[in-house]
Amino acid sequence: MRYLLLLALCAVLIILLVGCDEMTHQPRYQAAGPGRLFPDGKAMQAPPAGAVAQDDPARAAALDRRPAMSAALLARGRQRYDIYCSPCHDVAGTGHGAVPARGFPAPPSLHEPRLVQAPSRYFVEVITSGHGVMYSYADRVAPADRWAIAAYIRALQLRRDAPADALEATDRAKLYGAKLGGAKLDGGPP
Amino acid sequence: MPQIFTASADTWLRAGVLLAAMGVLVTGLLWDGAIGSSYITAVGWVRDQPVPFSHKHHVGDVGIDCRYCHTTVETGPHAGFPATHTCMTCHSQLWTSAPALAPVRDSLATGTPIRWQRVARLPDYVYFNHSIHVARGVPCVTCHGRVDQMPLMMRAQPFQMRWCLDCHRDPGPHLRPPDQVTRMDWRAWDREGHADYGPHQAALLGIKPERMTDCTLCHR
Numbered sequence: 001m002r003y004l005l006l007l008a009l010c011a012v013l014i015i016l017l018v019g020c021d022e023m024t025h026q027p028r029y030q031a032a033g034p035g036r037l038f039p040d041g042k043a044m045q046a047p048p049a050g051a052v053a054q055d056d057p058a059r060a061a062a063l064d065r066r067p068a069m070s071a072a073l074l075a076r077g078r079q080r081y082d083i084y085c086s087p088c089h090d091v092a093g094t095g096h097g098a099v100p101a102r103g104f105p106a107p108p109s110l111h112e113p114r115l116v117q118a119p120s121r122y123f124v125e126v127i128t129s130g131h132g133v134m135y136s137y138a139d140r141v142a143p144a145d146r147w148a149i150a151a152y153i154r155a156l157q158l159r160r161d162a163p164a165d166a167l168e169a170t171d172r173a174k175l176y177g178a179k180l181g182g183a184k185l186d187g188g189p190p
Numbered sequence: 191m192p193q194i195f196t197a198s199a200d201t202w203l204r205a206g207v208l209l210a211a212m213g214v215l216v217t218g219l220l221w222d223g224a225i226g227s228s229y230i231t232a233v234g235w236v237r238d239q240p241v242p243f244s245h246k247h248h249v250g251d252v253g254i255d256c257r258y259c260h261t262t263v264e265t266g267p268h269a270g271f272p273a274t275h276t277c278m279t280c281h282s283q284l285w286t287s288a289p290a291l292a293p294v295r296d297s298l299a300t301g302t303p304i305r306w307q308r309v310a311r312l313p314d315y316v317y318f319n320h321s322i323h324v325a326r327g328v329p330c331v332t333c334h335g336r337v338d339q340m341p342l343m344m345r346a347q348p349f350q351m352r353w354c355l356d357c358h359r360d361p362g363p364h365l366r367p368p369d370q371v372t373r374m375d376w377r378a379w380d381r382e383g384h385a386d387y388g389p390h391q392a393a394l395l396g397i398k399p400e401r402m403t404d405c406t407l408c409h410r
Contacts, residue, residue, distance in 0.1 A: 026314040031268045032303075042303065079369065083255040087280075098252045104283050135279040140261050 062143040063128070066120060069151060077152030080145045084137055093156045105133050116157050123150035231348035237307040240293045242342065249374070250338035256330055256372045267319040271306055274298045309343045310334060317410050326395060327368040328361075331376065338374045351408075358402040362389035 029035050035043030047053065067073055081089075088097040093110035100106040108115065115122075124146045130136035141149065164172055228234050248254050257263060259272035274297045285291055297304045310333075312318055323333075330337065335346025347353055357364055365388040366376070401407070 023315045024313040028314065032271050040301075083257050087252065087254050087258070099280055099284070102252070102284065104280060133283055135275070135282070137279075139273070139275065140258075 059143050063124070063146070067144065067147050067151075073148050073151050074155055076145065077148035077150070077155075080141060081149050081152050084141055085149065088134075092160070093153065107134065110153055111157055111160050116161060120147070120150040120154060123153055225350070226348070231350060232309075232345050233348055234344055234346075235309075236342040236344045237309060239307055239342065240304055242290055244341045245337045245343060246339055246341045256337075263320045264324050265321055267317075267321065269320050271303075274304065310345050310349065312349060316408050318408070324371050325368060326361075326397070327365045327371060327391065328357075329366050329371045329373060329376070331374050332357075332364055336374055354408065355403060358407075359399055361397055361399065361402070362392035364388060365391045 029043035031044060033043050034041055035045075038045060082091060086097060087099045088104060088107050089095055089110060090097045095107040095109045097107075124143075126134070127137045127141055127146045127149060129138070164175060167175065224230060248259075249256070256269075259276055260269040261272075263269040274294060277291075277294050278298055281291055281294060293304055296302075333347055335344075337343070337346075363385075366373075366379070367387075
């Protein structure tokens with residue numbers, strides 16, 4: 001009788017202990033964690049050399065084809081530019097960003113005549129493969145976003161460098177009005 | 191027949207019941223305090239990192255957006271940690287001989303990633319997804335606190351089930367414009383009085399709070 005009771009107790013304990021399985025740390029790989037199965041010890045494996053991802057043709061096509069200009073493209077380009085480019089190139093594209101201010105080589109202004117005349121594709125290429133001390137941003141900026149950034153750089157250049165003649169008549173009047181007002185202010189003693 | 195109970199038995203019984211009740215109460219209070227304490231939830235604790243990476247410097251002072259480094263936060267379940275290449279976009283030229291950055295240079299030379307100590311982590315049996323929260327406009331600061339003021343990363347919220355549920359029962363008031371999710375300081379927004387923006391947005395997006403507390407949403 002005693003033995004039977006002890007046996008029953010053991011059985012109950014074993015069943016209960018199954019519930020104590022440590023579920024917080026499950027024996028599976030974490031996205032950025034170690035993976036002991038692989039020679040380089042990483043759970044996240046780089047694709048083998050020569051592999052073509054399913055969306056590679058789509059990415060290549062997006063890189064080749066310049067999307068039509070639209071307000072949505074500019075808005076996207078502005079957001080991406082502010083995230084990835086503005087730390088160095090400054091939100092206005094002058095090249096006086098916070099990182100150059102701390103000792104990084106200063107990038108050229110995007111309003112230089114040479115860069116104003118460069119085709120949009122040139123900016124896409126600089127983002128894709130880098131330029132001089134500027135590294136490539138291909139790992140972080142998707143092909144479609146590279147075109148969006150290029151479009152936004154065009155808008156930045158236009159905003160700063162547009163000839164006054166290209167403005168609507170009402171805007172031009174406002175501009176000259178503002179200039180006159182400014183001149184009066186700086187004009188020394190009356 | 192001899193007496194089974196002594197004259198004081200009643201008193202002992204009452205004292206015993208009282209003691210037991212107090213014991214249960216005190217244990218309950220202690221337990222509640224313990225699971226809410228920062229010792230269990232790890233709120234405000236920092237860990238030794240291989241590189242003393244400072245979000246205060248990079249986000250607060252230099253003004254880099256979260257997505258410059260945590261690239262997949264908008265598109266995937268994980269925010270992800272920056273590749274060594276990402277650090278090198280700046281540190282190939284800046285602070286190139288700083289001893290603090292030696293592990294970063296080693297990592298680049300040997301191709302082994304830096305092993306960061308995780309601070310904000312859920313148990314493996316919980317499913318979490320960044321992209322939906324970011325797309326709906328829950329700002330980083332709601333869950334990770336003022337990252338731009340942290341010299342070393344620490345956990346800002348308890349990450350317990352009740353914390354997730356507190357929001358999931360009524361997400362409306364927590365929603366902000368999705369294009370500003372990485373903004374850290376919302377005091378101006380609160381002052382400007384946008385109290386009805388969130389609830390309105392929740393209705394517009396068709397968020398159903400009654401579905402957001404299903405166990406299978408987070409335990410799948």
